[in-house]
Amino acid sequence: MFSALATVLFGAATASADVSYNVGWASEYYFRGALQQESSASAGVDFDQNGFYAGAWTADVGEGLEYDLYAGYGIETEGGLSASVGFTGYYYTDDVWDELFQADEINVNVGYGAIGVEYSFGDAGGSDYDFLALSVDLTQGFSVTYGTFGDEADGDYFEIGYGTTIADIDVGVSAIFNSEELSNQVRDFRVANSAAESGQAIVFTLGKSW
Numbered sequence: 001m002f003s004a005l006a007t008v009l010f011g012a013a014t015a016s017a018d019v020s021y022n023v024g025w026a027s028e029y030y031f032r033g034a035l036q037q038e039s040s041a042s043a044g045v046d047f048d049q050n051g052f053y054a055g056a057w058t059a060d061v062g063e064g065l066e067y068d069l070y071a072g073y074g075i076e077t078e079g080g081l082s083a084s085v086g087f088t089g090y091y092y093t094d095d096v097w098d099e100l101f102q103a104d105e106i107n108v109n110v111g112y113g114a115i116g117v118e119y120s121f122g123d124a125g126g127s128d129y130d131f132l133a134l135s136v137d138l139t140q141g142f143s144v145t146y147g148t149f150g151d152e153a154d155g156d157y158f159e160i161g162y163g164t165t166i167a168d169i170d171v172g173v174s175a176i177f178n179s180e181e182l183s184n185q186v187r188d189f190r191v192a193n194s195a196a197e198s199g200q201a202i203v204f205t206l207g208k209s210w
Contacts, residue, residue: 017049024170024207029059032131032147033157033178035201037061051075053086064094072107082111090124100125114139121151129153155181163205170207176200 022044029040037060044057054071072086085108092098105122114137121130133147141164148156161174176199183199 017047020046020048020209022046022207022209024205027204028201029061030174030176030201030203032133032149032182033155033159033176034182035199036066053084061092061094061097063097064092066097067091067093074109080113082109084109088120088122103129118147124153127152149181153181155179157182168208170205170209172205172207174203174205176203 022042024042026040026042028038029036029042040060042057042059044055046055047053052071052073056067056069058065058067068088068090070086070088072084074082074084074086076082085106088103088105088107090101090103090105092102101124103122103124105120105124107118107120109119110117116135116137118133118135119130121128123129128151130150130153131147132150133145135143135145137143141162143161143163145159145161146156147159155178157176157178159174159176161172163170163172165171178199
């Protein structure tokens with residue numbers, strides 16, 4: 001499926017470019033501090049050539065699939081400075097999810113050494129939002145991230161994670177602490193009259209890339 005998609009998107013240019021594939025599983029699929037689905041499998045394909053990148057990624061969200069399409073351009077210097085600007089679209093095969101959460105956004109990333117900053121803005125379900133995140137690589141596989149929403153969205157979260165590779169399998173565990181706006185009950189729109197409260201989660205992940 002993804003090999004065919006890569007051929008359609010990138011054509012013969014892939015002969016001199018880098019194309020990679022990935023599969024994964026998460027005990028709980030969280031995105032920017034908000035729960036999307038428990039026990040979610042995913043898969044994706046990425047293309048990179050001379051700083052230009054594009055890709056597609058999909059994951060199980062219970063009611064059908066989420067599928068993301070993205071593209072952009074990035075640079076990285078020998079001194080450790082990196083920067084990129086791109087577009088990401090978040091789409092769903094389920095009509096209800098697509099109506100409420102379909103999003104198109106512009107994202108900007110800047111990094112230097114162990115520090116990375118992301119700023120994204122877009123429209124989701126007819127509402128404008130922006131998102132700002134600061135990530136720090138603590139070495140030895142540990143990292144921390146703080147993210148916060150603005151404009152017509154609200155909420156923030158803190159995440160500390162650890163990742164390593166065992167027998168060519170990427171293994172990770174993360175602790176996520178989110179505010180009431182991003183709590184599990186609010187994100188699950190199927191639960192009527194649910195009470196908002198801050199939440200915590202421990203997430204385990206497995207992945208393989210080639």
